[in-house]
Amino acid sequence: MNLYLLLIIFIPLCGSFFTLCTKNDRSYNTNNVYNVSIWTLSVNTSVILYVFSLFDIEKQGIQIIEKYSWLKYPPIDLLLGADIFSMLLILSVNLSFLIAEIFMDKKIERSKTLIASELLFVSFINGYFVAADIISFYIFFASVSAPLIILISSYANISKKNILVRFSLYNIIGAMLLLVSIIIIYLHKKNNIPLNTAGNVNIGGGLEYFIWFSIFLAFISRLPIWPFHYWISAINSSIKNPLVFLISNLIPLMGLYGFIRFWPNSVPQTISMYVPIFEVICVVTMLFISLISLINKDMKYKLFAYTTVYYLLYLIGIFMPTNVLRQNIGYSLFSYIVIITILSFLISHVDNQKKKMDMYSSAGILCYFPRTSKCLSLFILASIGLPITPLFWNNFIIISEIFNYNLILGVFVMLPIVIVGVSLLEELYKQKDKAYATSSSITGSDLSNTNFIICITCLIGLLFSFFKPLWFVF
Amino acid sequence: MLNKILYALPEISLLIGIIHLLFLHLLSNETPKVYTKTARIWLLISLFFSILFYNKSFNPTYFENTSYTLLFKCLIAFFSYIMLILSSSWFSVENKTGCRYLILVLSSIIISNLLLSTINIVILMLGYTLLSYINYRLLDISYDKYPSEVGPRYIGTSSIIIILMFLGFSYIFFYNNVMDYLEIKQLIASSHNNFLLYISIVLMVIPFLYSLGLAPFHLLAEDKVGKSILPVSHYFALITPFIFWAVIIKLNVMFISSYNDILSSAFKVIAIMSVIFGATGANARINLHRIYAYGSMYHFGIIILLLSYFNIASNFNAFMYLLLYMLALNGIYAVFYNLKSHGDFFSSLTSLSGISQTKPYTTRAMLISIFSLIALPPFAGFLAEFGMINELLKEKSYTYLALVLFFFLVLAKSYLEIIKTAYFEQKIKKFDTENKSTLFITLLSTILIVAISFNPFNIIEKIKDMFDVIYL
Numbered sequence: 006m007n008l009y010l011l012l013i014i015f016i017p018l019c020g021s022f023f024t025l026c027t028k029n030d031r032s033y034n035t036n037n038v039y040n041v042s043i044w045t046l047s048v049n050t051s052v053i054l055y056v057f058s059l060f061d062i063e064k065q066g067i068q069i070i071e072k073y074s075w076l077k078y079p080p081i082d083l084l085l086g087a088d089i090f091s092m093l094l095i096l097s098v099n100l101s102f103l104i105a106e107i108f109m110d111k112k113i114e115r116s117k118t119l120i121a122s123e124l125l126f127v128s129f130i131n132g133y134f135v136a137a138d139i140i141s142f143y144i145f146f147a148s149v150s151a152p153l154i155i156l157i158s159s160y161a162n163i164s165k166k167n168i169l170v171r172f173s174l175y176n177i178i179g180a181m182l183l184l185v186s187i188i189i190i191y192l193h194k195k196n197n198i199p200l201n202t203a204g205n206v207n208i209g210g211g212l213e214y215f216i217w218f219s220i221f222l223a224f225i226s227r228l229p230i231w232p233f234h235y236w237i238s239a240i241n242s243s244i245k246n247p248l249v250f251l252i253s254n255l256i257p258l259m260g261l262y263g264f265i266r267f268w269p270n271s272v273p274q275t276i277s278m279y280v281p282i283f284e285v286i287c288v289v290t291m292l293f294i295s296l297i298s299l300i301n302k303d304m305k306y307k308l309f310a311y312t313t314v315y316y317l318l319y320l321i322g323i324f325m326p327t328n329v330l331r332q333n334i335g336y337s338l339f340s341y342i343v344i345i346t347i348l349s350f351l352i353s354h355v356d357n358q359k360k361k362m363d364m365y366s367s368a369g370i371l372c373y374f375p376r377t378s379k380c381l382s383l384f385i386l387a388s389i390g391l392p393i394t395p396l397f398w399n400n401f402i403i404i405s406e407i408f409n410y411n412l413i414l415g416v417f418v419m420l421p422i423v424i425v426g427v428s429l430l431e432e433l434y435k436q437k438d439k440a441y442a443t444s445s446s447i448t449g450s451d452l453s454n455t456n457f458i459i460c461i462t463c464l465i466g467l468l469f470s471f472f473k474p475l476w477f478v479f
Numbered sequence: 480m481l482n483k484i485l486y487a488l489p490e491i492s493l494l495i496g497i498i499h500l501l502f503l504h505l506l507s508n509e510t511p512k513v514y515t516k517t518a519r520i521w522l523l524i525s526l527f528f529s530i531l532f533y534n535k536s537f538n539p540t541y542f543e544n545t546s547y548t549l550l551f552k553c554l555i556a557f558f559s560y561i562m563l564i565l566s567s568s569w570f571s572v573e574n575k576t577g578c579r580y581l582i583l584v585l586s587s588i589i590i591s592n593l594l595l596s597t598i599n600i601v602i603l604m605l606g607y608t609l610l611s612y613i614n615y616r617l618l619d620i621s622y623d624k625y626p627s628e629v630g631p632r633y634i635g636t637s638s639i640i641i642i643l644m645f646l647g648f649s650y651i652f653f654y655n656n657v658m659d660y661l662e663i664k665q666l667i668a669s670s671h672n673n674f675l676l677y678i679s680i681v682l683m684v685i686p687f688l689y690s691l692g693l694a695p696f697h698l699l700a701e702d703k704v705g706k707s708i709l710p711v712s713h714y715f716a717l718i719t720p721f722i723f724w725a726v727i728i729k730l731n732v733m734f735i736s737s738y739n740d741i742l743s744s745a746f747k748v749i750a751i752m753s754v755i756f757g758a759t760g761a762n763a764r765i766n767l768h769r770i771y772a773y774g775s776m777y778h779f780g781i782i783i784l785l786l787s788y789f790n791i792a793s794n795f796n797a798f799m800y801l802l803l804y805m806l807a808l809n810g811i812y813a814v815f816y817n818l819k820s821h822g823d824f825f826s827s828l829t830s831l832s833g834i835s836q837t838k839p840y841t842t843r844a845m846l847i848s849i850f851s852l853i854a855l856p857p858f859a860g861f862l863a864e865f866g867m868i869n870e871l872l873k874e875k876s877y878t879y880l881a882l883v884l885f886f887f888l889v890l891a892k893s894y895l896e897i898i899k900t901a902y903f904e905q906k907i908k909k910f911d912t913e914n915k916s917t918l919f920i921t922l923l924s925t926i927l928i929v930a931i932s933f934n935p936f937n938i939i940e941k942i943k944d945m946f947d948v949i950y951l
Contacts, residue, residue, distance in 0.1 A: 144856040144857060150855055184865070188865070
C-alpha cells in the first residue's frame with residue numbers, strides 16, 4: 006500500500022514537532038528552527054515531485070488513492086486522493102514556504118512559534134488538498150484554523166485586539182456549517198462518501214437547500230467576499246511579518262479549492278439559479294477592493310487587493326458552465342502562488358529598508374537597491390500578465406471563457422483586473438522614480454545574493470511553465 | 480468470607496490509605512509531597528484491585544460491578560491521580576500539608592465506588608448524603624485565604640435537596656417496599672400512570688442535576704469552583720461530574736428510561752436552559768474558574784440533551800462527550816497550576832495578560848485545550864462535537880441543534896477572549912517558574928487531547944464495549 010499522500014501530510018507535522026523540540030533560541034543558535042523547517046520543506050517537496058513522477062499527465066481525475074480506517078463507531082474510513090490539480094497546489098504551497106524560509110529575516114521574535122505553526126499550516130493544507138472524502142475534507146478544512154489563530158494571535162498588530170475574536174468566530178461559523186452539512190450527507194448516505202460524489206447528493210426539500218447554502222457559506226467565509234470581507238482585509242493590514250502575511254493570503258485558496266472540489270462538474274441544481282447573484286457580489290467586491298487599492302498608498306494593501314481580485318476571478322471561472330477551465334485554473338494558481346510569495350517578501354524587504362532609512366515615503370526607494378528593483382519590476386509585471394509565465398496564458402483562457410459566457414460580466418471582471426494592475430504599476434513607478442530619490446543617507450541594504458538568485462531561478466522556472474506547465478515531471 | 484474481603488479490596492485499600500495518612504499526620508510532620516505520594520500509591524492499589532475484581536462484588540445483593548463501573552472507576556482514578564500530583568505543588572507553595580484534603584478526596588473516591596456499584600436506592604441515598612457532607616468539608620478548606628461562606632450555603636441547599644430526595648425515596652421504599660433498581664423498573668412498568676411514583680423518581684434525580692450544576696439547579700455551581708482553593712476547585716470541576724454522570728447514566732438505563740415519554744421533555748428544557756445560561760454566563764465572568772464553571776454548565780446541558788433521547792447510541796455519545804470535554808478541562812486545570820506570581824496562584828482573566836511572552840509552553844498547552852473545547856479538529860473535542868451533531872441530526876432535532884450551535888458560538892467567544900488576553904494584552908505580572916511535575920502533567924494532558932482523536936489502539940471501540948455492558 007502506498008503511503009505517499011500520508012507522508013506529504015506527516016513530514017511537515019513531524020517538522021513542526023521537531024521545531025518545538027529544538028533548543029531555546031535565546032541561548033543557542035537561532036538557525037536551528039530554520040534549518041529544521043528548510044530540511045522539512047525540502048524533503049516534502051522532493052516527495053511531492055516523486056509523486057508527480059507517478060502520474061500520467063495526460064489523464065484527468067484522481068490517480069493515487071489511499072484508504073485509512075479511523076473509527077468503527079460511527080464507521081468512518083478516511084480517503085486520501087490526488088490528481089494533477091491538487092498536486093500542483095501542494096507543490097506551489099510547499100515551494101512557496103521553502104522560498105519564504107530562505108528569504109526570511111532570521112532574527113524574528115518567537116521564531117519557534119512562527120515556524121512550528123507554519124509547518125503545521127503546511128501539513129494541514131496539504132491534507133486539505135489530498136482529502137478525498139467529505140469527513141477528512143472537513144477535518145483539514147477546520148484544522149487549519151488552529152495554526153492560523155496561533156499565528157494571528159502572535160503576529161497581528163496589537164492595536165487591533167478584536168480581530169482575533171472576529172476572525173476566529175467567522176472561521177468557526179464556517180466550519181460549523183460545513184460540519185452540519187457533511188453530517189447530513191453522511192447520515193443520508195449512511196457512509197462517508199468520496200468528495201467528487203458529494204455534488205450529486207439528492208436529498209430533496211429544504212434540507213438540500215440548507216446543505217448547499219451552508220457549504221457555500223462555509224467556503225465563502227474563507228474568501229474576502231462581502232459580507233466576509235472585513236476580517237481578512239483587517240488581518241492583512243495588521244500583519245507585518247511577511248510569512249504570516251503569506252499564510253493569511255493563502256486562506257482564500259482554501260475557499261476556492263472547496264468550491265472546486267465540491268462542485269467538480271457543475272453547480273448543483275438546487276442553487277444554480279442563484280449563481281448570477283453570487284457573480285454580481287463577486288464583481289462588486291472585485292471593483293470595490295481594486296478601487297480602494299488605487300487610493301491606498303500601502304504596497305502591501307495593493308498586493309492584498311491584487312490577490313483578492315485574482316482569487317475572485319478564479320472563483321467566477323469555477324462557476325462557469327464548463328469543465329475545461331479547471332486545469333487552467335490549476336496551472337494559473339501554481340504561478341500565482343509563487344509570484345505572490347516572492348512579491349510579499351520583496352515588498353516586506355522594501356518596507357524594512359524604508360524603516361531603516363527613516364524615510365517617510367517609499368517613493369524613489371528602489372533607486373538605492375538595483376537588485377530589489379529588478380526583481381520587484383519583473384515579478385509585478387509577471388503578476389499582471391507579462392507573457393513569461395503561465396499566469397498570462399491561463400488567465401487569458403479563463404477571461405475569454407467569461408467573455409464568451411456573458412459579455413457584460415466579462416467587462417466588469419476585466420475592469421478590476423486592469424485597475425489593480427494599474428495600481429501596482431503606479432506604485433512601482435513611484436518607487437523607481439529617480440525624481441524622488443535622495444542620495445543623502447543610504448543605510449539600507451539591497452537584496453542579498455542568495456535571495457536574488459532565488460528570484461531569478463523562480464522566474465526561469467515560471468518561464469519554463471509558460472511553455473510546458475508540467476516541465477518538472479519526468 | 481475471604482472472598483468478600485478480597486472483592487472489597489478496592490475500597491479497603493482506600494480506607495487503609497486514609498488511616499495511613501492520618502498516622503503520618505499524627506506521628507510525623509511530613510511534606511505535602513509525601514502525603515500526596517501516599518494517597519496516590521493507595522489510589523493505584525485500589526485501582527489495581529478494581530481491575531482485578533472488575534466483575535465481582537463483596538455483596539451482590541446491593542452492589543454489582545461490571546465493565547461499566549470499571550470504566551468510570553478507572554476514569555475517576557486517572558483524573559484523581561493527576562489532581563493529586565498537581566495539588567501537591569499547590570500545597571507545597573502554600574506551605575500546607577494538605578492532609579485533610581487528601582483524606583476527603585480518598586473518602587470521596589470510596590463513596591463514588593459504592594455509588595457506582597450500587598443497585599439499591601438505600602445505598603444510593605446514603606452515598607449521596609455522605610458525598611454531600613464530604614463535599615461540604617472540602618468546600619470548608621480555605622486556609623483563611625478566601626471567605627468560606629460557600630460551605631454553609633452548600634450544606635444548607637444540599638440539606639433541602641437531600642430532604643426532597645428522601646421524600647422520593649420514602650415513597651418508593653416505605654410505601655411500595657421496593658429498593659432494588661430492577662424492582663423499581665418493574666414497579667414503574669406495572670403502575671406507569673402513578674403520579675406520585677413519577678414525582679418520586681423525579682425527586683431522586685434532581686439531587687444529581689443539582690450537584691452537576693445544571694440550570695435551573697445551578698445555585699452554587701460557579702461558587703463551588705470559583706470561590707474554593709485551586710485543588711478543591713479542581714475536584715469539583717473534574718471528579719464530582721464523573722461520579723454524578725456515571726450514576727445518572729446508570730439510573731437512566733436502569734429505570735428512569737421507563738418514564739422516557741414524560742422525562743424526555745423535562746430533560747430537554749433543563750438542557751436548553753443550561754446551554755443558554757452556561758454560554759451567556761461564561762461571557763459575563765472575568766474569573767477563569769467561573770468562566771469554565773459556566774462552560775461546564777453549557778457542556779453538561781448538551782450531555783443531558785443527549786441523554787433525553789433514551790437510546791443506546793445517544794447515551795454513548797453523551798458519555799463520549801463527557802469524557803472528551805473532561806480531557807480538555809483537565810488540560811486547562813493543569814495550566815491553572817502554572818499560573819502563579821510571587822507564590823500566589825491567580826485566577827482572574829486579566830492576570831493572563833501577556834503570558835504568551837513569558838510562558839510559551841503553558842500558553843500553547845492552554846491554546847490546545849481551548850481548541851479542543853471549541854471543537855477544532857484534530858483535537859479530541861471535535862469527536863465530541865461530531866457525535867453530538869450526528870445524534871441530534873439523527874433524531875431530527877433541528878431546533879435544538881440550531882440553539883446548541885448558536886450558544887456554542889457565544890461560549891466560543893468567551894474562550895477566545897482568554898486567548899486574546901494571553902496574546903494581546905501587555906504583561907502586568909511577573910510569572911513564577913513552572914514546577915517540573917506540573918509542566919509534565921500539562922504536557923501529558925495536551926498529548927492526550929491530541930492523541931485520542933486519532934483513536935490509537937481502537938480505544939474508542941474498547942471504551943464502547945465497556946460502556947455497553949450496562950445494557951446487559
